[in-house]
Amino acid sequence: MQEFKLDNHVVLRYHDLPGDEIPIIFIHGIGCASSFDYPQVVSMSGLANHRRILVDLIGSGFSDKPTTSFDYSISNHAKYLEEFVNHLSVNQWIIFGHSMGGAVAIEFAHRVQDKVQALILSEANLDSGGGFFSQKIASYSESDFIKFGYSELLQECLLSGNTQWAASISNSLPMAIHRNAISLIKGCNPSWRQIYYSLDTAKTYIYGSHSLPDPDFSELMNHRIRVEVVADAGHSMAWENPEKLALAIKRSIG
Incomplete structure (x- = not known):
């Protein structure tokens, strides 16, 4: 795992898997980590020749989890990803974003749109208001979520058998999870949907069947966006059917 130090001295950690074809950067959803979600996906033969960057967003996975020097807004996640790719000095990118990571991916792509060859989203947040889990998280105040909501969410995941998300949540900062959820519900202006529609690049949106x-x-x-469907999977398609998700990403690249 490699490291990139941001201007505020917070460290972003990521896997950089070699390949001769255009790099793909993977951005995960709320309470998740690309280092956990995507190793099996990117190992599939259709993607193995690409350079693959698996980023753990600040507050998640193996990246730093500051409590005072970062606000965990969608916009500021996108801002430091721009700094990160500028550091890597790559002229063309494919961006993949899942769920909350889709909203981050849209703002990130908007910031570096001259370098984006394709933007691929899987069940991404396109509008304000959040989804089921972000609404549930945001129903707590930040202090209550940190005190007991986080542990309640973790226990719910374990009791329901959603052990993979429980494992990811346990490696995320409670403050980060809550502030990410609040930012998803707040949305942005123009909306992520409007930005997505306006971007002049190849665009694909992926659903689980x-x-x-x-x-x-x-x-x-x-709106001339390619739609792909991953069979035998729902929202957590990277865990449920990684092979078919890899195929959908590869078809989206062309």
Whole structure:
């Protein structure tokens, strides 16, 4: 695992897997970590020739978890990712973002759009208001979530058998999880959806088959966005069907 020190001396940690084809940067969802979610996905033959960057966002996974020097907003996650890719001195990128990571990916792509060859999202947040889990997290005050909401969420995951997300949550800072959720609910102006539609790059949106039907399916296609479906999977498709997710990403690259 490699390190990149941000201007505020916080350390971003990531895997940089070699390959001769255009790099793909993977951005994970709330309470997750790319180092946990995507190793099996990126090992599949369709992606193995790409350089693959698996980033653990600040507050998650193996990256630093500051309590005073970072606000955990979607916009500021995107800002330091711009600093990070500038440090890597790569002229072209494919960006993949899942769930909350999709919102981060959209703002990140907007900041570096001249370098983005493709933007691939899987069940990403496109609008303000959040999703089921971010709304649940944000229903607590920050102090209550840190005091007892975090442990309640972890116990719920364990009791429901969602042990993979429980493992990821246990390596995330409670403050970060809560502030990420609040930022998702707040959204941005223009919306992530509007920015996504406006970006002049190849765009794909991926669903797990268990998440369908979804009213956005036709809406996205009407905006000339390629839609892919990963069979036998729901929202957590990287865990549920990594091989088919890798194939969907590869088809999106062309």
